[in-house]
Amino acid sequence: MAQRHPDPPAPSTPARTPDDALTGYLRARSTEFLRALRLHGEAPAESTRALRRAARRLTATLHTYRPLLNPAWSDQLQPELAWLSGTLGAEHTYEARLTRLLGALARLSDPAYATVSGPRADPAPRTGSGAPTAATVHLGAAKAAALLERRLTLARTRAHSTALQALGSARFHAVADTVAVLASDVPLTTTPDGTDLRSLAAAAEERLTDAVAALPVLPPGHPCTTEPPPQGLADTPWHQVRLLLRLHRYAQEVLDGDGDGSPHPRLLTAALALNRHRDAAEAAGAAAQAARTPRIAPATAYTLGVLHADQRHEVEACRFAFQQAWRQRPVAPAPH
Numbered sequence: 001m002a003q004r005h006p007d008p009p010a011p012s013t014p015a016r017t018p019d020d021a022l023t024g025y026l027r028a029r030s031t032e033f034l035r036a037l038r039l040h041g042e043a044p045a046e047s048t049r050a051l052r053r054a055a056r057r058l059t060a061t062l063h064t065y066r067p068l069l070n071p072a073w074s075d076q077l078q079p080e081l082a083w084l085s086g087t088l089g090a091e092h093t094y095e096a097r098l099t100r101l102l103g104a105l106a107r108l109s110d111p112a113y114a115t116v117s118g119p120r121a122d123p124a125p126r127t128g129s130g131a132p133t134a135a136t137v138h139l140g141a142a143k144a145a146a147l148l149e150r151r152l153t154l155a156r157t158r159a160h161s162t163a164l165q166a167l168g169s170a171r172f173h174a175v176a177d178t179v180a181v182l183a184s185d186v187p188l189t190t191t192p193d194g195t196d197l198r199s200l201a202a203a204a205e206e207r208l209t210d211a212v213a214a215l216p217v218l219p220p221g222h223p224c225t226t227e228p229p230p231q232g233l234a235d236t237p238w239h240q241v242r243l244l245l246r247l248h249r250y251a252q253e254v255l256d257g258d259g260d261g262s263p264h265p266r267l268l269t270a271a272l273a274l275n276r277h278r279d280a281a282e283a284a285g286a287a288a289q290a291a292r293t294p295r296i297a298p299a300t301a302y303t304l305g306v307l308h309a310d311q312r313h314e315v316e317a318c319r320f321a322f323q324q325a326w327r328q329r330p331v332a333p334a335p336h
Helices: 018-040 044-064 070-107 111-117 134-166 172-180 196-214 237-257 265-291 300-328
Strands: none
Touching: 018 044, 018 070, 018 172, 018 237, 018 265, 044 196, 044 237, 070 172, 070 265, 070 300, 134 172, 134 265, 134 300, 196 237, 237 265, 237 300, 265 300
């Protein structure tokens, strides 16, 4: 009778290390990037959104966790991914800006709205004895809309052509080749000072917290200036906080092993407020730039001025909404 040997013990599953978390996240986002690229011929719009989503997360991860990655490799890939994301997003940005401005124009030129609210500001100097009125806005709305549509449609068309050229360029193919390698081989490095994922994520959160603390505190109903900020300087700290909040969110995704883009509701509310803030600030700039078009009718210029003031009021409302969301106490996740 053959001697029976005991079954060997089942191999134990090794504990998941921080390196595993970073490697798994980068591989997953790289796979998403490559999958989106394969879909481009069938669904270009969906593919572009997915490419931008993956590129944003890869860029942020390479930035936050750079000490844990090969620095030369990371420093070469990160700006290329940022270029790709910005190039692919420009067309959507112009389209969304035009939609926002045309919608605001329709609202501002609505007689019912003007009767209830009145013009929010008087951005144009009064000439002669005739003071600008809501009727002036209504009169100039059609020409203002046509001017904005002509300018932004041209910009969107150019952005579309630039994106198509980028997707067919050697530069893009080099990025795709690097991402394909990243999907199977993440170039990690060792850090003699004991730097790990959590310390780097905590540093990203600290940078965000410090930037938010430096923002001015806005009371409800804070008045909005009708003049655009010099070179957008007044908006710059808020745009910086938006980028730092994105880095913090993506750093948390790496820690949580989660890439579905569903942050805590508090962070999501704050991020959406800052996204609207960016959109309104850029829309206000577009209205102000259009108002400087030579030889436009006074009613058109005045309407564009009212539109600019309306978007600057939206900027202030978004700032207050962000600060309200940020002050909410984070809720601890429910136990599983």
